[in-house]
Amino acid sequence: MPDLNVKLWRGDENGGELVDYKIEAQEGEVVLDVVHRIQATQAPDLAVRWNCKAGKCGSCSAEINGKPSLMCMTRTNVFEPGQTITITPMKTFPIIRDLVTDVSFNFKMLKQVPALKPKPKEKDGTYRMFQQDIDRGQEFRKCIECFLCQDVCHVIRDHDDNKMHYAGPRLFIRYADLEMHPLDTNDRLDLLQDKMGLGMCNITKCCTEVCPEHIHITDNAIIPLKERVVGDRYDPLAWLGKKIFKKSKTSEKQKV
Amino acid sequence: MTTTNTETDSNNSFNNSAITAVEIGKPKGGPNVKTLRQDRWWIQPTLTFIGLFLFVVYGSWAAIRNNDYYTANILGRTIGRNYLSPFYSPCIANNCQYTTVPILGSWYKLSPAIIILIFPMGFRLSCYYYRKAYYRSFWFSPPACAVKEPHKKYSGESKFPLIMNNIHRYFWYAAVLFAAILTLDAINAFRFPNGSIGMGLGTLIFVINAVLIWLYTLSCHSCRHLTGGRINLFSKAPIRHWFWKKVSIINPHHMLYAWLSLVWIAFTDFYVYLVASGTIHDPRFF
Numbered sequence: 001m002p003d004l005n006v007k008l009w010r011g012d013e014n015g016g017e018l019v020d021y022k023i024e025a026q027e028g029e030v031v032l033d034v035v036h037r038i039q040a041t042q043a044p045d046l047a048v049r050w051n052c053k054a055g056k057c058g059s060c061s062a063e064i065n066g067k068p069s070l071m072c073m074t075r076t077n078v079f080e081p082g083q084t085i086t087i088t089p090m091k092t093f094p095i096i097r098d099l100v101t102d103v104s105f106n107f108k109m110l111k112q113v114p115a116l117k118p119k120p121k122e123k124d125g126t127y128r129m130f131q132q133d134i135d136r137g138q139e140f141r142k143c144i145e146c147f148l149c150q151d152v153c154h155v156i157r158d159h160d161d162n163k164m165h166y167a168g169p170r171l172f173i174r175y176a177d178l179e180m181h182p183l184d185t186n187d188r189l190d191l192l193q194d195k196m197g198l199g200m201c202n203i204t205k206c207c208t209e210v211c212p213e214h215i216h217i218t219d220n221a222i223i224p225l226k227e228r229v230v231g232d233r234y235d236p237l238a239w240l241g242k243k244i245f246k247k248s249k250t251s252e253k254q255k256v
Numbered sequence: 257m258t259t260t261n262t263e264t265d266s267n268n269s270f271n272n273s274a275i276t277a278v279e280i281g282k283p284k285g286g287p288n289v290k291t292l293r294q295d296r297w298w299i300q301p302t303l304t305f306i307g308l309f310l311f312v313v314y315g316s317w318a319a320i321r322n323n324d325y326y327t328a329n330i331l332g333r334t335i336g337r338n339y340l341s342p343f344y345s346p347c348i349a350n351n352c353q354y355t356t357v358p359i360l361g362s363w364y365k366l367s368p369a370i371i372i373l374i375f376p377m378g379f380r381l382s383c384y385y386y387r388k389a390y391y392r393s394f395w396f397s398p399p400a401c402a403v404k405e406p407h408k409k410y411s412g413e414s415k416f417p418l419i420m421n422n423i424h425r426y427f428w429y430a431a432v433l434f435a436a437i438l439t440l441d442a443i444n445a446f447r448f449p450n451g452s453i454g455m456g457l458g459t460l461i462f463v464i465n466a467v468l469i470w471l472y473t474l475s476c477h478s479c480r481h482l483t484g485g486r487i488n489l490f491s492k493a494p495i496r497h498w499f500w501k502k503v504s505i506i507n508p509h510h511m512l513y514a515w516l517s518l519v520w521i522a523f524t525d526f527y528v529y530l531v532a533s534g535t536i537h538d539p540r541f542f
Contacts, residue, residue, distance in 0.1 A: 009287075015283075017287075018287060065294045066293035066402050067293060068401075091284055093284070130490070133489055133490050158398065158407075158410070193414075199412060200410070200411060202412045204392055206401035224485050229422075
């Protein structure tokens with residue numbers, strides 16, 4: 001098997017550089033395997049975050065030849081023979097060391113999501129939900145929190161200052177999950193539009209393109225949320241309908 | 257420079273007026289280059305730009321042409337076809353070659369297409385797919401995924417003028433009306449002289465045009481929301497749930513329908529122009 005030419009980002013918050021490594025290719029490997037072999041044989045101090053090696057823990061997120069990807073789900077045979085594989089840390093988040101970034105931004109934003117506030121129980125003391133009422137949310141729960149969608153989103157990738165008022169696609173699917181929940185009584189639409197930057201998303205769908213779980217983040221979460229905001233805020237007919245019929249989808253909901 | 261948002265939610269419980277402290281400006285890893293992508297990421301935005309630019313050029317020419325958009329009687333000859341260009345339908349001015357509804361009087365001297373095209377243009381400009389297309393290929397925001405955009409500031413659709421894209425559903429209401437009118441035009445294309453029913457190549461083109469326009473209109477994200485997407489309890493709204501599921505089948509192909517309908521509507525207009533101007537003869541199947 002021919003050698004693989006690998007460029008790895010080595011450095012920390014004080015700076016860094018791309019370092020070349022040459023390593024023998026092996027059949028059936030993924031990029032994470034190559035990184036581990038480099039770590040084992042040539043760069044024992046290389047920092048890399050990983051866990052399951054099965055595309056389910058979301059730990060080994062990085063950028064491979066500029067594309068946000070999971071290292072454990074990117075096979076080495078997709079590259080042309082002789083092509084250099086460049087592996088860099090996620091661009092959107094502060095560097096800790098080498099391929100490891102500080103993704104705490106996402107968890108800080110997650111803390112801001114108003115939790116499920118269920119409506120009162122039925123007379124028999126139970127909650128009842130039907131499958132068709134929770135189908136949509138189940139897609140969102142496939143999220144493995146790899147934060148590749150957050151990484152690729154240009155709103156914060158190219159404009160760090162927007163992090164102060166932009167939750168990002170991973171959080172938007174969390175909001176969508178809760179907003180569409182059949183039992184929930186919290187109305188997060190004002191929060192989303194005013195504080196969490198839903199309006200800043202210009203739906204260029206990069207989050208959907210990089211999602212390793214193939215969640216239709218834009219079509220099934222962000223756009224439906226935007227449409228709900230339109231109905232709640234910008235649609236005079238919807239407003240009139242609510243006034244006349246005294247009801248709406250948010251009739252049992254309270255704004256947070 | 258590292259700065260911290262001072263609006264801190266100290267007890268970590270939700271507070272509408274507070275955002276948890278977010279550190280910004282800390283050093284990032286990786287080289288400071290536009291992109292490290294090695295694939296030909298620029299092809300898609302380039303093709304999109306070319307496609308939309310060509311349509312704008314053609315559409316402008318078709319709109320100001322103000323001639324050869326109706327085939328029934330032209331230059332004293334009876335062509336015997338009932339084809340009205342979709343760029344001019346419904347024709348609402350007195351100066352139309354074929355007036356659908358006389359709304360604008362003789363004072364209106366411009367091309368009747370200019371009035372009509374405001375609605376489909378608004379629908380497509382505010383369409384969720386076309387927004388992605390022009391943000392990427394015209395405004396480079398971003399030109400492609402993980403490719404650095406050139407703008408220093410970004411506010412997206414949270415401020416004027418882009419916040420106006422929220423008007424999309426109103427253009428959708430108009431688009432449904434236009435799709436119905438283009439369907440009538442397709443039905444009229446089966447009408448031949450002396451009250452006979454027939455079908456020419458143009459009839460087939462009009463039918464395909466109506467089908468594509470309906471597919472594009474019904475696969476719209478606003479349609480998906482209005483038919484049922486806004487509902488949380490589908491179990492209590494089975495009919496709307498049924499509609500929502502049907503729209504959800506075609507919604508993922510919205511981009512495809514957007515392009516097909518765009519190209520085909522221009523082709524339909526051009527075909528009508530060729531027939532109306534006597535450049536080609538429309539073959540009759542039966």
